[in-house]
Amino acid sequence: MNPPAAPLNEKESAATVADTPFAPLVQTNAAIGEPRLVRWLLIGITLVFLGVFLLLPLVAVFTQALASGVGAYFSAMIDPDALSSIRLTLLTAAIAVPLNTVFGVAAAWAITKFTFRGKGFLITLIDLPFSVSPVIAGLVFILIFGSRGWLGPWASEHGLKIIFAAPGIILATVFVTFPFVARELIPLMQAQGTDEEHAALTLGARGWSTFWHVTLPNIRWGLLYGVLLCNARAMGEFGAVSVVSGHVRGQTNTMPLQVEILYNDYQFSAAFAVASLLALLAFVTLGLKSFLEWRHGSELAAVRGH
Amino acid sequence: MNINIRGISKRFGDFTALHGLDLDVASGELLALLGPSGSGKTTLLRAIAGLEPIDGGRILFGDTDATRLSVQERRVGFVFQHYALFKHMTVLDNVTFGLRMRPRAQRPRSAEIKRRGLKLLDLVQLGGLEGRYPTQLSGGQRQRVALARALAIEPRVLLLDEPFGALDAKVRKDLRRWLRQLHRDTGYTTIFVTHDQEEALELADRIVVMNRGRIEQIGSTDQVYDSPSTPFVFDFLGSPNVLPGEVRADGIYLLGATAPIEAPNGFQPGPVDVYARAADFRVVGEDAAAIEGQVVETQRTGVLVRLTVKLAANQQVVEIEIPHPDPEMKVWLPGDPIRLRPAHFSLYRDRPPQPANITEDRSADYAAPGSRVRGQ
Structure with missing residues (x-):
């Protein structure tokens, strides 16, 4: 706010503070004090966009799910096929997420704390699952473990069923959700540098203690965020899983696949019931993240503040 | 603990950071590694700590060969320059980290650990702040936490990397004095890295001046300041005026001086470079041997007057500082003729032409060792 014009502006701002909730933020900093029209336009666009593209679909899912009544909603849930798909989804996530967490931390550690040849190549490789279409990701595993694939005959000789079974689904999910944790951690750890680790070493801490007491606390929020994203994708992945699953009802269908099958069978409310469950899992994930941020807010600020 | 360094070398790809250095640090000494950025001083410090693997040479801690010891050992x-405090730990947890990381058999009981931590915090004058987080402290306080944390492990040697680099001037001055006192009280062998000559001169017992991965000079603060062994050292410890001179049988002739200035022994006749600081010039009368010039500009800086003088013989512009008030001195005005004589100076000879980027050893090319002389 320019000093000469201050009295006038202050009067104006006092009036606007009362009628718009965003006024204090805008008014206290003249540099971002846009005209009212622009402000409302921006806020309006954001709200409309959010409403149309996020809120509306979400509402649609729950309305459709409950369209045939609450009874039908719950009976759709306890349908054996639905239950089996829930189990498989949870199992897949329970294996894929920890695997990718360990891998992500290891990869981020290697990339940010050491210098070695081929580092750039490794970073590119980690990004590969993001750039490859999930369908291709699924097909890759068919090529490797399918009945005519490289390892398929060997696997079937040893009684291992990979493709069109849970192992294949888990492999495809691991592949697709591979980069989430590493991608979240690499920039964070690069920004943090190695000074704190070096300090810990000079103070006598061994490698594992250094990781546990120094590195992990510094990255835990980024790690948690990566794990949540990884989990959300692991539960929701459709394309790659669809290719390797074989769609055997009650056996190799994950929740997203179950939704599709039910929908194709014209069982709309059952399809949306399972879909609503997926949406709820997403809510739980987001809620968990918000809760942790709220609960450990001051620590979070302390770590980020430096 | 004595630290003896024998021929350590370090390369980063094509760049040689350390060219086989030797250095002896006496027990209880406060030593400064002084040099411009890229001189290898931080690399040397990190090599001593074991944070930087070395390519050759040995590092001895007393009788122990530390070369093969891990950082922890x-x-x-x-x-660290930016303290590297553990941000998620309280001040006390930071300070006691080293004790808590000891193997179970050697670890003091937790009450004892806490007691020692609090005692160290008192030592660094941070008593009462043990529950704070590093982000809640000022830069100077963080620095002292880092120091207390390093002292907690009862180190063989204390290494400080640009300890005051990230602090503002006032805090830096206070901390310097305080660190000097702390060193006197605790007696730890201490090596610190700095690029600030004033800091090195004020704090250290001895100074190691480094340049391009080599040691240019090791000496007490007086030796380094008064008798810089190379032009580089002279240059780094205060910007000198470099005057062309000539050594003859009866002394040094400087820029049209009609009479010689007393020369040090051992200099063969021939041209030399005469290095003299601004404060080392004296204004002299008509009868003495002197360089003639004309005052171009005058500036009063507290007790000193800084004169910019253009020399008559070669139109070179030199900066000199003379005390003010001076009984025999008149007020100088631009345009006044002036006669100068360097009271203290150093002579260097056979300065090689300097290419834009010098990769090879420069100091060894000087045929004659520099020598600092006192005129009269």
């Missing part, structure tokens, strides 16, 4: 207190 070396037990050095290292204070």
Whole structure:
């Protein structure tokens, strides 16, 4: 706010503070004090966009799910096929997420704390699952473990069923959700540098203690965020899983696949019931993240503040 | 603990950071590694700590060969330029980290650990702040936490990397004095890295001046300041005026001086470079041997007057500083003729032409060792 014009502006701002909730933020900093029209336009666009593209679909899912009544909603849930798909989804996530967490931390550690040849190549490789279409990701595993694939005959000789079974689904999910944790951690750890680790070493801490007491606390929020994203994708992945699953009802269908099958069978409310469950899992994930941020807010600020 | 360094070398790809250095640090000494950025001083410090693997040479801590010891085994207190405090730990947890990381058999009981931590915080004058987080402290306080944390492990040697680099001038001055006092009280062998000559002169017992991965000079602060052994050292410890001179049988002739200035022994006749600081010039009368010039500009800086003088013989512009008020001195005005004589100066000879980027050893090319002389 320019000093000469201050009295006038202050009067104006006092009036606007009362009628718009965003006024204090805008008014206290003249540099971002846009005209009212622009402000409302921006806020309006954001709200409309959010409403149309996020809120509306979400509402649609729950309305459709409950369209045939609450009874039908719950009976759709306890349908054996639905239950089996829930189990498989949870199992897949329970294996894929920890695997990718360990891998992500290891990869981020290697990339940010050491210098070695081929580092750039490794970073590119980690990004590969993001750039490859999930369908291709699924097909890759068919090529490797399918009945005519490289390892398929060997696997079937040893009684291992990979493709069109849970192992294949888990492999495809691991592949697709591979980069989430590493991608979240690499920039964070690069920004943090190695000074704190070096300090810990000079103070006598061994490698594992250094990781546990120094590195992990510094990255835990980024790690948690990566794990949540990884989990959300692991539960929701459709394309790659669809290719390797074989769609055997009650056996190799994950929740997203179950939704599709039910929908194709014209069982709309059952399809949306399972879909609503997926949406709820997403809510739980987001809620968990918000809760942790709220609960450990001051620590979070302390770590980020430096 | 004595530290003896024998021929250590370090390369980063094509760049040689350390060219086989030797250095002896006496027990309880406060030593400064002084040099411009890229001179290898931080690399040397990190090599002593074991944070930088070396390509050759040996590092001895007393009778122990530390070269093969891991960072943890070396037990050095290292204070990082940006402190590297553990942000998620309280001040007390930071300070006691080293004690808590000891193997179970050697670890003091937790009450004892806490007691020692609090005692160290008192030592660094941070008593009462043990529950704070590093982000809640000022820069100077963080620095002292880092120091207390390093002292907690009872280090063999204390290593400080640009300890005051990130602080503002006032805090820096206070901390310097305080660190000097702390060193006197605790007696730890201490090596610190700095690019600030004033800091090195004020704090250290001895100074190691480094340049391009080599040691240019090791000496007490007086030796380094008064008798710089190379032009580089002279240059780094205060910007000198470099005057062309000539050594003849009866002394040094400087820029049209009609009479010689007393020369040090051992200099063969021939041209030399005469290095003299601004404060080393004296204004002399008509009868003495002197360089003639004309005052171009005058500036009063507290007790000193800084004169910019253009020399008559070669139109070179030199800066000199003379005390003010001076009984025999008149007020100088631009345009006044002036006669100068360097009272203290150093002579260097056979300065090689300097290419834009020098990769090879420069100091060894000087045929004659520099020598600092006192005129009269």
